[in-house]
Amino acid sequence: MATRHIISIGDFDRSGIDRLLDHAQQIDRKKYDKNALNGKILAVLFFEPSTRTRMSFESAIAKLGGTSLSVGSVDACSMAKGETLADTIRVVSGYADAIVIRHPKEGAARLAAEFATVPVINAGDGAGQHPSQTLLDLYTIRQSMPIDKIDVALVGDLRYGRTAHSLASALSLYNARLHTLSPTGLELPDTLVAELADKGMEIVNHDSIDEMIGLVDVLYVTRIQRERFPDSASYFNVASSYRITPELLSDAKDHLIVLHPLPRVDEIDPRVDESPHARYFEQSKNGVPVRMAMLMDVMQ
Amino acid sequence: MTHTGTADENERLLIRRIKNGTVIDHIDGGEALNVVKILGITGATQEALSIATNVPSRDMERKDIVKLTNRELSKEEVDRIALISPHATINIIRNFKVCEKKGVEIPTLIEGIVRCPNPGCISNTNEPIQSKFRVLSKGLCCYYCDWVITKDLTSYII
Numbered sequence: 001m002a003t004r005h006i007i008s009i010g011d012f013d014r015s016g017i018d019r020l021l022d023h024a025q026q027i028d029r030k031k032y033d034k035n036a037l038n039g040k041i042l043a044v045l046f047f048e049p050s051t052r053t054r055m056s057f058e059s060a061i062a063k064l065g066g067t068s069l070s071v072g073s074v075d076a077c078s079m080a081k082g083e084t085l086a087d088t089i090r091v092v093s094g095y096a097d098a099i100v101i102r103h104p105k106e107g108a109a110r111l112a113a114e115f116a117t118v119p120v121i122n123a124g125d126g127a128g129q130h131p132s133q134t135l136l137d138l139y140t141i142r143q144s145m146p147i148d149k150i151d152v153a154l155v156g157d158l159r160y161g162r163t164a165h166s167l168a169s170a171l172s173l174y175n176a177r178l179h180t181l182s183p184t185g186l187e188l189p190d191t192l193v194a195e196l197a198d199k200g201m202e203i204v205n206h207d208s209i210d211e212m213i214g215l216v217d218v219l220y221v222t223r224i225q226r227e228r229f230p231d232s233a234s235y236f237n238v239a240s241s242y243r244i245t246p247e248l249l250s251d252a253k254d255h256l257i258v259l260h261p262l263p264r265v266d267e268i269d270p271r272v273d274e275s276p277h278a279r280y281f282e283q284s285k286n287g288v289p290v291r292m293a294m295l296m297d298v299m300q
Numbered sequence: 301m302t303h304t305g306t307a308d309e310n311e312r313l314l315i316r317r318i319k320n321g322t323v324i325d326h327i328d329g330g331e332a333l334n335v336v337k338i339l340g341i342t343g344a345t346q347e348a349l350s351i352a353t354n355v356p357s358r359d360m361e362r363k364d365i366v367k368l369t370n371r372e373l374s375k376e377e378v379d380r381i382a383l384i385s386p387h388a389t390i391n392i393i394r395n396f397k398v399c400e401k402k403g404v405e406i407p408t409l410i411e412g413i414v415r416c417p418n419p420g421c422i423s424n425t426n427e428p429i430q431s432k433f434r435v436l437s438k439g440l441c442c443y444y445c446d447w448v449i450t451k452d453l454t455s456y457i458i
Contacts, residue, residue: 008446010446084427085422085427086427086428086429105421105422106418106420106421106445106446106447107421107422107443107444107445107446108444110422110443110444110445111422111423111427111429111444114429125422125445126420127420128445128446129446191447191448194438195438
């Protein structure tokens with residue numbers, strides 16, 4: 001049987017996503033075998049910093065009875081000596097039953113899948129794909145409402161934000177309408193917009209958050225990185241105009257949920273945390289059951 | 301009366317017949333040099349190479365022709381041409397006779413011919429891989445990073 005990898009959300013059709021989210025829901029309700037991956041080893045190869053993704057994968061394998069191996073910091077591994085990723089993957093395939101990889105280069109996970117003899121899960125490759133984040137985003141939405149035909153707003157850095165790209169692609173399978181709000185120069189890439197339009201997705205671009213807030217069911221906020229701006233003043237100017245506050249949310253639909261892949265910096269006022277709209281910490285917690293379902297999918 | 305000659309006669313005047321090799325005909329006008337490039341034929345080639353560009357044609361307004369002596373191109377090689385000149389025809393010549401005549405078919409996957417324009421793509425590093433693109437109706441899609449080339453394909457030929 002061919003080795004199963006999870007590299008891109010595009011590798012899934014709608015029924016595949018639904019099946020995995022159903023499985024995550026069963027796990028969330030504690031209906032799973034705690035020894036399902038007993039004796040299995042997950043190699044955690046992170047060539048970029050991560051807190052949530054890495055720890056939730058480690059938590060996921062531990063809850064299923066398996067263990068994880070990691071290379072520690074990038075400086076401490078053989079890639080610092082000039083070893084290619086292809087060689088690293090071939091070697092690590094001999095030590096583990098699956099590999100979860102995060103890498104700064106786009107396409108790194110697909111390359112890893114070519115050289116690995118065990119399943120590979122992409123945990124983020126540059127500005128490319130981050131399928132496990134998308135699956136937990138969808139799972140969190142589904143906890144509050146059916147995903148079909150909802151209005152979802154993507155706010156922030158939509159050019160470089162891989163989580164926004166993957167989520168937009170996945171939502172096109174559910175006939176969702178997309179609303180976008182981003183600083184000039186950080187809009188969704190043209191190629192992605194064309195691809196989504198080809199799939200029949202309606203995309204509405206907005207100029208202000210005030211005009212958009214009453215229209216949407218999900219507000220997906222992403223971090224605007226300071227280094228994208230020429231100086232601090234222009235960054236703060238933009239960041240303040242995108243800030244989510246309790247006052248802004250007073251004009252939102254009652255059932256609106258606010259999501260953020262985290263870490264947040266200035267995008268969401270901490271006072272929003274107490275609001276019934278806030279779901280970003282729940283979203284982060286959902287990373288564990290969703291990644292448990294993913295590990296069982298490829299390792300069993 | 302001035303004799304201007306037919307398109308075929310003009311063609312014969314421009315390039316001599318070859319005894320053995322490959323004639324690539326009906327290349328879109330102006331694309332011959334890119335065809336040579338996409339076939340990986342460089343100045344260091346041992347074969348005699350003749351190129352005629354912007355030749356008047358009955359079927360096309362103008363066409364280019366490439367003749368390569370003593371080398372029969374494989375199907376995989378000639379199909380690459382379809383990416384930039386889908387109407388091209390290939391004639392395999394043996395002892396001055398056309399032994400095989402075929403069109404070009406757009407391949408579904410091309411490897412090692414086109415460089416990914418995305419500087420952040422893993423295929424632009426020292427990894428032991430060749431560039432790889434899926435051929436889609438909208439353009440060429442990088443197998444690794446999903447970058448889509450929709451125009452100026454020839455500027456990315458390796």
